Each structure stands twice: as C-alpha cells, then as structure tokens.
Amino acid sequence: MKGSTRRLVFALGVVGLGVMLALALLRMPAFGDTQHSYRDAAVAAALARNTANVVSSVNFDLRGLDTLGEEAILLASVIGAAVLLRPGEREHRLRPPGGGRTLRATALAGYLLLPITLVLGADVVLHGQITPGGGFQGGVVLATGLHLLYVAGSYPALRRLRPLRWYEIGEAVGMGAVVALGITGLALGAGLLANVLPTGQLGQLVSSGTVPIFSVGVGIAVASGMVVLLAQFLEQDLAMRRDGTGRP
Numbered sequence: 001m002k003g004s005t006r007r008l009v010f011a012l013g014v015v016g017l018g019v020m021l022a023l024a025l026l027r028m029p030a031f032g033d034t035q036h037s038y039r040d041a042a043v044a045a046a047l048a049r050n051t052a053n054v055v056s057s058v059n060f061d062l063r064g065l066d067t068l069g070e071e072a073i074l075l076a077s078v079i080g081a082a083v084l085l086r087p088g089e090r091e092h093r094l095r096p097p098g099g100g101r102t103l104r105a106t107a108l109a110g111y112l113l114l115p116i117t118l119v120l121g122a123d124v125v126l127h128g129q130i131t132p133g134g135g136f137q138g139g140v141v142l143a144t145g146l147h148l149l150y151v152a153g154s155y156p157a158l159r160r161l162r163p164l165r166w167y168e169i170g171e172a173v174g175m176g177a178v179v180a181l182g183i184t185g186l187a188l189g190a191g192l193l194a195n196v197l198p199t200g201q202l203g204q205l206v207s208s209g210t211v212p213i214f215s216v217g218v219g220i221a222v223a224s225g226m227v228v229l230l231a232q233f234l235e236q237d238l239a240m241r242r243d244g245t246g247r248p
Contacts, residue, residue: 042058053133056211061209106152106153113145118142118145126205139219143226146162147230162231171225178221
C-alpha cells in the first residue's frame, strides 16, 4: 500500500471516529442527571439472574463477549512479551542468583503474607458473584501473592513454586473454559456465552448461573498469564547475560 493510500485510509478513520465521538458527546445526559438507563437496566438484569454483584453480572453475563475479547488480548499480550523477551543471539542463560540480602522483617512479612494472599485471591475469584471482586481482580491477587517469595529475597524458591509449564497450561485451560462456556450456550440455542444454568438464590455461593464458572475461568487465565509474564521479565533481568559484558 502506497504512503498516500495509507494516509487516506487513516484520515477516513479519524473523520469517522471524530463524527461518532461528537454524536456520542451530544447525546450524553446532562451533568448531575439522575436518569441512568444503562445502570437501571444492568441492576434489573443482575437481580433477574440472582447476581448480587452487578459488576460481575455485567462482566460475565451481560457483556460476556467483551470479556472474552479482553481475555484474548491478555493472552496475545503474554505471548508477545514472551517472544520479545526470549534470549537473543548474543545472550545466554546464567544460573539464577540465590537469596539476596533482605531485611529479616521483610522476609518474615513475605513468608507470612504468602498463604494469606493466596487464600484472599481464591476468595475474591470464587465469591465474585456475591461480593466485590471476580476473576480479574482475584487473578491479579493470586499472581502477586506468589511473587511475595521474590520480595522475601528467595528467587530460587519462587522458581520452584511456579513451574512455568503448569501456568502455561493453566492459561490455556482458563481461556478454553470460557470458550467452552460460550459454545455451550450456542449448542443449547441460547446464544454465545448465554447464561444457561440455573441461577439459584440471591446471595448464595451457588447462584448466578454461569457467572461463577466464567469468573473462575477468567481468574485461572489472568493469574497464570500474569505469572508467565512476570517470569519472562525476571528471567531477562536476573538470569541473562549479553556476550561481551560482565553484567547479567
């Protein structure tokens, strides 16, 4: 494609986007307006599906297709980062460093908070349909909790706790679970990612139909993806050396 053609396509896109943005701004409710159609519709839909957490109802039910797209973006981002951070032609792996010099108070806090953080992350994922939270938030908490071992000064312990092969599989399993959930809705004639399971009772753990399953799948994918992503950065910083330099 010639440069002039690219500029023309870009200009058309900018003009179209500008027109749509202007129309959207002109149709916005007045500041301080008490009428919120989308809010009212979302709350009503959440209560109809016995989902106490309206945000999770929006993420994992009302706009499930968008959430699937976000998961695909995360997966693509992790793959892209892993490709960019792979060893170059003039790089080779070193033996990862052992425990660093860490304050005893910091190490103790890391070891004590590790199990607490993992339990908290699992709780946020599993109860996302009832209380604030869900797969996205809980997945990040779980991935962060694992890396408290690194904060405590033990990189080898972190590597033993998170064999990357498991988390690569976990990311694929989480993404596959969401896709399977969507296909199930199609197979039952209700639509992609439709909420086709019994919704139970409001406020109960087993409620909201497919929302908790969707949340768990997202939690597994997010936690695994974040672990794999952080592992690539840590390996590049701590276990790689470029030929001709004396630094890792």
